[in-house]
Amino acid sequence: MLIILKTVVIFLLTNFGNGFLFTQFFKNKSSSFVFTSLIGMCGLMLLQTAIAFFCPLNGYVEILFLLSGVVGSLMFIRTRNFSSVTVFTRLNIWFYIYIVIILLAGSFLPYWYDHYSYYVPTINYLREFGFVKGVASLDLLLGQSSFWHIYQSTFSHFTDPDLKVNTYLAVLFLFYIYERRQWVFLVFLALFLPFLQQPSPDFPVLVITLIIINELIGKRDSQLLMCLSLLAVCIKPTSFWLVLLLIGLRIYKKNWSVKMLLPVFIFGSVYMLKNFWLFGFPVFPVGLIDFNLPWQPSREILTYSSQIGLLKSYDMQYSWQQVMAFDFWERICHWFDVGYKAIFNWGILGCLFVLGFFAILKKSMFYRILFFVFVLKFFIIITISAQYRFFADLYLVTLFVLLKAIPRKENNMLALGLSAIVLVFFSFPGLLKGQFSVKRWLKGFDGSQIYKPQQLDSVAINSEYTIGNLSFYVPKDPMQKSIFPSLSIYDLQIYRYYGVFPQRGGNGFVQRKLSVQEKKQLDGIIRIHEISRP
DSSP states (O other), rough: OOOHHHHHHHHHHHHHHHHHHHHHHHHHSSSHHHHHHHHHHHHHHHHHHHHHSOOOOOOHHHHHHHHHHHHHHHHHHHHTTGGGGGGSSSHHHHHHHHHHHHHHHTTTTOOOHHHIIIIIHHHHHHHSSSBBBBBTOOOOGTTOOOOOHHHHHTTTTTTTTTOHHHHHHHHHHHHHHHTOOOTTTHHHHHGGGGTTTTTTTHHHHHHHHHHHHHHTTTTOOOHHHHHHHHHHHHHGGHHHHHHHHHHHHHHHTOOOOOOHHHHHHHHHHHHHHHHHHSSSBBBBBBSOOOOOOTTSHHHHHHHHHHHHHHTTTTTTSOEEEEEEEEHHHHHHHHHHGGGGHHHHHHHHHHHHOOOHHHOOOHOOOOHHHHHHHHHHHHHHHHHHHHHHHOOOOOHHHHHHHHHSSOOOOHHHHHHHHHHHHHHHHHOOOOGTTTTTTTTOOOOOOOOGGHHHHOOOOOOOEEEEEEETTTEEEEESTTTOOSSSSBOOOOHHHHHHTEEHHHHHHTTEEEEOOOHHHHHHHHHHHHHHHHHHOO
């Protein structure tokens, strides 16, 4: 907890200092500690993304931004205008209690499957190499490389080697709660505790969503909200509805000008250039607008990815041929009949009805546009991959509009109760092991967490092979692809099935068909690792 506290303090100073520099440069001053910090994060992510095209996000890059944060903080002190940090005068004993809760939750071992198979490999390759052209042709997941993982990679050398950036963001969100005195967000903070152990990109998107919705309800629209919505899209494209909401409101209020498109152009250009370089298409993982770039994944792999995405909508209970035989309304009907996950899908429909009711009851254009953009998202996502996790923002927004009138005392009690439940399950994972697949990573509480976060005990064991001109590693544990380039046994099986394989091409990766001899070689590698798989 103490090491994580050190990380949080450095992040607070660095983001605020850089945010102050950005506000001075663009002459767009903010009187909010939180929004100044968010400006800093937005600016840093854009700069780090640009840098990753040319060099690794190594320790030198981190030191550069740490120093700029120090310079910005010193410049802020010299102004003697401390209106943006008045939030520090409003803190009470409960604030520090929640800080302890956040640090304790963040100190547990990462337990999400994606942390080991996706987050860590992405962060490691960005640290070592920066953007690698066509990296999606090696491992499709690496082609995503969201802004959040770019940001985490930069600060993973000295500031945050344990990858606890989400813990910092939870603390910043707590500051926002005290700045705006929106106490219902304490309940959401408790619900966010399971996100703090790993650098999940879902968490910043959910926090940004709540901040934007709260600001709009409070009639505090600003250009920064547009930047935050675009940042959310660059982290998770499924949050596109935030941009549509802001544009729709500004058009309705006749508060629209061409210059407001500038952040759209900047974020959109950087985002699409990144995707073209890593993936070969403008929007990951959709293979549309095909420029036939030589480093893009093969059509077979893209087809497989889209098929799996669609089948996951139905919890893999139907075959691809069955789903393709559904008409549009059958797709929706079967979506509500997929075992226990259908409960979440019915919940999505219930949330839409609640927002629709508010749109009628409140007679407010905000609620009408909010309802419209969520309905639009629903119909778009259900045709691609309608996994209930893509609608987490819908659940949060609906809960917020329902609960925001609850008094502070009740919010505090509910938040503390939920926090206690989460921490009990983390501390005593035996309560969960029989029902959830996270038992291999949950270790329970130990006293060393007071000083440092828990670490994974196992050591990655890798075997090196060469097929064609590509030398690569195959980990004994498919979840530990920590060395670049690595391919798990699952990756190898997919490539064998479709008869393609990544190769080095120039300064990046391409895919080509396997020869008969290479197929035999790949079969041998797969047999070895099927036997040794834990």
